[in-house]
Amino acid sequence: MQHRTWHRLGLTLAAVAVLFAVAQAQEPYRVGLSAALTGRGAETYAPVSEAIRLYVARLNARGGIHGHPVELLVEDNVAEPSRAAAHAKKFVSQDGVLLMLNASLSSTYPPMIHEAKRAGVPLFFAGSVCPREVYPPADPLLFCSTAFAARYDSEFALDFIKETAAGPVKLALVSMSIPISRGEVDYAEQLAPSRGIEPVSNQSIPPPTPNYAPFAAKIKAAGATWVYAWAPWVTQVKTFEALRQLGWQGKFLAYAHINAEEELARLQDEHFYVFGANAFFSHNLPVHQEILQAAAQGTMHPPTQLAEGWVAGMVLEAVLAGVSWPPTPAKVLAAMNRVRVDTRGLRGGPLEWTPTNHFRTTHYYRVYRWDRRQQGAVLAKDWTAVAIK
Template sequence: MRRTWITALALGVSLTVLAGGALAQDKRPYKIGSVFSLTGPGALLGARMKTTVEMMVEAVNKKGGINGHPVELVIYDAASDVTKAVAATNRLITQDKVDIITGAGNMSGLSLAMKPIAMRYAVPMISNAGASGIVEPIDKSAWVFKSHLTDREVIGRAIDYWKSKGITRVAMLSDTSGFGTSARDELKLQAPGAGINVVAWEEFGMAANDLVPQLTRIRAANPEVILCWTVAPSGVVFMKNARQLGMKQILMHGFGYVVPKYMEMAGDAAEGAVLVSLRFPVGTQLADSDPTKKVILNYIAEHKAKYGSEPDVYGAEAYDGMTMALKALEAANGFDKEKIRSALERLEFIGTNGLYKFSPQKHYGLTKEDAVVMEWRNGNWKLLMGADTK
C-alpha cells in the first residue's frame, strides 16, 4: 500500500490510496472523492467513515481494481463547516477530476451545500446524510444519491414507535442546522395525520452548552417524549440538563446520535435513551433470517482485522455508500459520468443497513421499514422495534 498525504490549506488533509504492483499501471484510475467531517462538531461521525472507505478501496485494488482499472481515493476534511465542504467539493471536481463523490460531509447541512456543485458540474454524488432535501425534488437532484434513509422515514418510524406505546404528546428540540430544521419540518407534516400532538417546539445552536431555558419551557408543556435532533455534542447537554431538572419523560434522539461515545459522555442521564436508527448498531441482535446480518458481521470482522476496532453506524453508512460507488463504476464500465449516474439509478443490493433499491424516481434505496428503534441500556444498544425484512 502506498499512501501520500497532501496538505490542502483550509481544506484539511487529502489522502490518496493506491495499491502497488498487482495493478496495471498503464490504466487510467477511477477517481473517487470523499468529504468527511474529521474535526469539529461532526468529528465523531466522520472517523469510522474515513477508515471504512480506505479499507474498501485498498481491498478492491488488491483484487485488481474495477474492470482492470486501479481506484484512487481522495479525502478532504470539511471540519464540520459548510464553507470548507463547498471548497473541498469544488477542488475534488475541478482539480482532482474525480469520477464520483461518496461521503458528502457526513452532515446534512454540508451535503445540502455540496449538492448544487455536483449538479452544476454533472458529477455523481452519494451522501451519507439524512435530510430529504439532499435527493428531493427528484427533478433537481439528478446527480445526487443517498446511502441512507431520509428524515421522512426516520420521523415516520419514530411515530410508529410512539403509537405502539400509546404516546400522543411529544416535544421537539432540534438544532438550527439543515439536519435539525429538515426533521422539524417533517414532524410538522406528519404529526397531525398520525394523531400526535407536538406540544412544544424548541431550537438550539450546535455549540449550545446550556439547554435549561428550552427544557424548562418544554417541561411546562408536559410531553411524554422529548425528541432531540442533532449530531453535535449539545445532544449530551440535552440529556444531562433534562435529568438535572428532574424530568422523567422519555428522552429520544434521531439517527444522528447513534454514537456510544456520546452516551458515555452523558453518563447516567443517557440510561434508557431511545433512538431511531439504521440496523447496524443492533446487527448481532437481528434474526438470522435478516439478510443484512451477514453483511454487518462481515464488515465488523474486516474492520476489526485491519484496525483493531469495531466500526459504527456511520462507518456502515460510508460502507454502503462506497459499495454504491464501486458497483456503479463497475456497471458503467468506463468514465462516462452519465453512465455512472444511470447505473446508480438501477442499483439493487443488500447493504449493512438494509435492502437497497434505487430508481430514476427514487435516489435513496431504503424505506421506513429498514429503520429500527433501540435504547441505550447498561452500556449497549438494545433493540426495541425491529426492521421489517419482507
C-alpha cells in the same frame, strides 16, 4: 540478421503491449470525497470518511473492480462552503473524477451541487443528511445512501411513539438551531396532531450551550410525556441527561447517530430509545466481523462507528461494478440509476436506486433501547419497511 531484427521488433512490440495493458489495468476508477474531517461536524463525518477509505483499501487489496483499482481522493472541507467549492472544482476539472462524494454539514451542499451540475458529474451524499432532491422525483445528479432521511424519519418516529405509548401523548420536540434540524422538527410538530399526538413544546437549542437545564426545565414544565429529538447527537443526549437530572420520568426518542451504540451503554436508561437504519454491532453479523477486521488495520475511530461509511463503500463498489472500462461520469450515472446493493444485514434490506428515486425504494427502520437485565442494547422494534414513493 534480418530475421533477428524482426524478432526483436516483435519482442519490443509485445513488451509495449504488455506494458500498455499493465498501465491500463493500473489506471484507476477515480472518485473524490469532500468531508468534514476537522472542525464542526468532524465527530460524525470523520468516521464515515475513514470507513469509506478502509472499504476502498480492502476492495483494492482484493483486485479492485474489473481489474482496475479505485482511487479515492479525500479532501477536508472543515465544514466550510468555500473549501468544499474549491475541492469540488478541483475534483471535476483537474482530477477528472467520475463521481463526487460528500460527507459533511449541509452548508457544503450548495457549492458541491453547483459544481456537479456545471460539470455533469454525479454527487453522492455518503453519510451526510439526504437533501430533499434525492427523493422521488429525484434530481438527475444527486444520490444518497445515508441512514437518516428528513421527513420519513419524523413520520416513522411519530408512528413509533403513537404505537409504543399506551395512552395519550404529550410530545416535546428538540432540535439544534441549524436550519436542517429545525426544519425537520417543525415538520414533526405539524404532523403530530394527525397522529393523535399533542405537541406541547418545541425547543430549538443553540449549538454552543454550556447548560441544557434551562431548556430541559421548560420541557418538563410543559408536562411532556415523550420527547422526540432529531438533531446532532450532542443536542439530543445533553437534553436527555438534563431532563433526567431534573427528575423527568418520561420517554425519549432520539435519532441513532453513529455513536448511538456506545452511548446507550453509557447512559443505561431503559426509556431512552434510538431509531435509525443501521444494525448495531451487538448482532455480530459476518459483515460486522469484516468491519472489525478492516478497523484492526489501524484507525483512530471506534469500529462501531464505521457502519454508516461501510454502507456507502458497498454502494460505491456496486455502482462502479456496473461501469465498464473505460469509465465516464455518464456511464457512472447510468449505473447509479439502476443499482441494487445487498447490504448484508447492515440495513433492513437492499438499497435500490431507480431513475426517479435516488434515495432508496424501501427504507427500513429499527429502534433500540437499553435493557438492564440483559445489560445490553435490545430491539424495541425490529426492521420496519417504509415504501418511498
